[in-house]
Amino acid sequence: MTRPGRDEDPDRLYTVTRGRSRASSDAFDLVTLVVSESDATPGMQSEHSRILRMCQYPTAVVEVSAELKLPVTVVRILLSDLLDSGLITARHPQTAGSAAHLPDSNLLEQVLVGLRNL
Amino acid sequence: MTAHTRPERPRPQRPAKRQMVLALLITLMVTGLTWTVAVSLADDSVRTPLAWGAGAAALALCVAVPWAVHGRAETRRLTAELAERRHRLDDFADQEVPALVGRLRGGASTDTALGAARPDNNAEAKVLRTLAEEVGRAEAGKAAALAAGAGAAARLQALTIGMLAELRDMEHRHGDEDVLGDLLLLDHRTAQAGRLADSIAVITGARSGRRWSKPIVMESIIRGAMGRIGGYQRVRSHSTVNVAVAGHAAEGVMHALAELLDNAANFSPPTAEVHVYVEEVQTGVVITVEDSGLVMSDVALRRAERAVSAKELDLSTLSGTRLGLAVVGRLARKHGLRISFRPSARGGTGVLMVIPQELITRPRSPEESPSRAAPAKTAPAAAPLPAPTPAPEVERPAPPAAPAADDRPPATREHSPADPTGTDELPQFGESGLPKRRRGRTLANANRQERARQDRAAPAPAHSPAESAARFGAFRQALQGRDRATGDQTELSPREKSHPEEHTP
Incomplete structure (x- = not known):
């Protein structure tokens, strides 16, 4: 949003959510990964079809929100709709053990020094 | 005797006075002649009374006939004038007045509108002036009221547009569901107020709320x-x-x-x-x-x-x-x-x-820009098992209008992940030779399935490790300004020279 009130879309958020402000499921937080299980069909709400297209590859909720330029709460409502109709699946990113996969800071420092010496 | 006035009739255009004199002369002649004949032929015993009586009668006739002629001419004149006045009055009602009102409605001032009018007489001029002043005042009042309405509506529109933008901003800022619910309610109310303001603006002839670019x-x-x-x-x-x-x-x-x-x-x-x-x-x-x-x-x-x-x-x-x-x-x-x-x-x-x-x-591409289409290209690579899915646009029914169908298939093909050429290998290399990062890759790399797939995927055949190493060496040399034309670098140098600036950080 470069200049608010300028060049934004004419549809208001309550028409996007059909008046709801609360997601029907709390399966989604910011980093939940969403994968679409189905293709978009014509006549679908454009946000829904865009989500389905975007999430053919696992995508985080916050990324969907940024891409659609919609607030996360609204995106969660849209995702809940899709989840309820079985068009997407959601899963949480695997955080356990990820610290073990990170290279230790010593190695990183050496790489940094090597890069600077180039 | 009245028959003597008959010859006058075919000449009505003769001025009334001449007609009168002529009538008098003719009457005098005829009556004089008659009187003389009658008196001379009469018996002596009745001659004197006859002379007196006939003389009086002749005199009376001499007065009456010109009078009648005059009256007749006058009547004719008045009738003609009346007809003409009626005609002019019709003109006045049918043309002058509507033309004046039209000029006033068209925005002319009272004096300008009156200047173009051609009243026949004073009374008409007065009527026109009164009318012009009244209509002019009413028109000015209407225009002022409309302008005031339009101005007020424009300010309301500006307020609501600003408010809607602020509400949109707040909706992005506040993640809480209760707050969002309240904001959406306010948003809805404001949008309705905005429509009312737009309606007033349209009625009053002002420009409508906003322009979309x-x-x-x-x-x-x-x-x-x-x-x-x-x-x-x-x-x-x-x-x-x-x-x-x-x-x-x-x-x-x-x-x-x-x-x-x-x-x-x-x-x-x-x-x-x-x-x-x-x-x-x-x-x-x-x-x-x-x-x-x-x-x-x-x-x-x-x-x-x-x-x-x-x-x-x-x-x-x-x-x-x-x-x-x-x-x-x-x-x-x-x-x-x-x-x-x-x-x-x-x-x-x-x-x-x-x-x-x-x-x-x-x-051209309705709901997605090329940046959004990018993940779709790599999608079949991410999930190797399912068959490549056709692009959603392909399923969209072609519009009935024939000319529209022409410009769509290229865009569809461009975005189609089913396109078999070169999109299913990871990582993708841009023309600079550097790997391109795709949206969602970082997160997806945390995925176990993705890692397993990457193990299976062979390195891109066009960029063997040796070539990469050679290129990196060339990059170092370019950075340090050395120019050693050794054998294995000559084959790489054109490519390196073509994009030297893209290697520098």
């Missing part, structure tokens, strides 16, 4: 219209067409549609749904609004048609609460929309709005 897709048009009415949750839209309305007309179309939707929602039961259908026809796009409420009588249908198709907006027919159709009519005239009403098969009323072809544009 880009074409607005039909879904947004319908949702924008829905958002401005109270019962938007009852509106169901059925639209599969993929068209957009040109930016300059989008606001007008949206506003007109909002008024039609508001009518439909207000005149149907509070639980009944209002359906909106969009279809493409040869002449443009038809939006049908159908409700299942009250059936409009034939008279009401005709009145509604008249309200939306009238050439000129008659302000005197407006009422405070039912501006809708007048607004629709004005917008329809402005943008060339055609509105018609008919009884609906659902039991209520159906309204058809035809948006002419010249206001319709077709977005």
Whole structure:
């Protein structure tokens, strides 16, 4: 949003959510990964079809929100709709053990020094 | 004796005085002759009384005949004058007065309008002046009232537009669901207030609320219209067409549609749904609004048609609460929309709005820009097992309009993940030779499945480790300014030289 009130879309958020402000499921937080299980069909709400297209590859909720330029709460409502109709699946990113996969800071420092010496 | 005046008749144009003198002379001659003959022929005994009597009679005749002639001429003159006056009065009523009122309505000042008028006499001039002053004052009052209304409406519009933008901002900022709910409620109320301000602006002839600088897709048009009415949750839209309305007309179309939707929602039961259908026809796009409420009588249908198709907006027919159709009519005239009403098969009323072809544009890639299409390219690589899925655009039915079909397939093919050439290998290399990072890759790399797939995937055949190492060495040399033309670097140098600046960080 470069200049608010300028060049934004004419549809208001309550028409996007059909008046709801609360997601029907709390399966989604910011980093939940969403994968679409189905293709978009014509006549679908454009946000829904865009989500389905975007999430053919696992995508985080916050990324969907940024891409659609919609607030996360609204995106969660849209995702809940899709989840309820079985068009997407959601899963949480695997955080356990990820610290073990990170290279230790010593190695990183050496790489940094090597890069600077180039 | 009166027969003597007869010869006068064929010459009515002769001046009255000459006619009179002529009549007098003729009468004198005739009576004199008669008198002389009569007196000379008469008996002596009666001659004196006869002379006196006949003389008196002749004299009386000499007075009476010219008088009669004069009276006759006068009557004729007056009759002619009366006819001419009546004619001029008709002219005055039929031409002078309407022309004066027309000039005043056209914006001329009282004096200018009077200057062009040609009153015949003083009385007409007075009538014209009084009329001109009254009409001029009324016109000035009307113009001032309209201007004041337009100014107030414009300020209201600016306020609501600003407020809507701020609300949108707040909706992005506050993640809490309760706060968002309240904000959405305020948003909805503000949008309705904005529609009212827009309606007043349209009625008063001011410019409409806002201009969109880009074409607005039909879904947004319908949702924008829905958002401005109270019962938007009852509106169901059925639209599969993929068209957009040109930016300059989008606001007008949206506003007109909002008024039609508001009518439909207000005149149907509070639980009944209002359906909106969009279809493409040869002449443009038809939006049908159908409700299942009250059936409009034939008279009401005709009145509604008249309200939306009238050439000129008659302000005197407006009422405070039912501006809708007048607004629709004005917008329809402005943008060339055609509105018609008919009884609906659902039991209520159906309204058809035809948006002419010249206001319709077709977005090349409707709902996604190339940046959004990028993840779709790599999608089959991410999930190797399922068969490559066709792009969603492919499933979209081709629009009935034949010319539209021409420009779409290239875009479709470009975005299609089913395209077998070179999109299913990871990582992708740009023309600089550096790997391109795709959206979502970082997160996906945390995925176990993805890692397993990467193990399986062979390195890109065009970039063997040796080549990469050689290129990196060339990069180092370029950075340090050394120019050693050794054997294995000569084959790489053209490529390296072509993109030297892209290697420098």
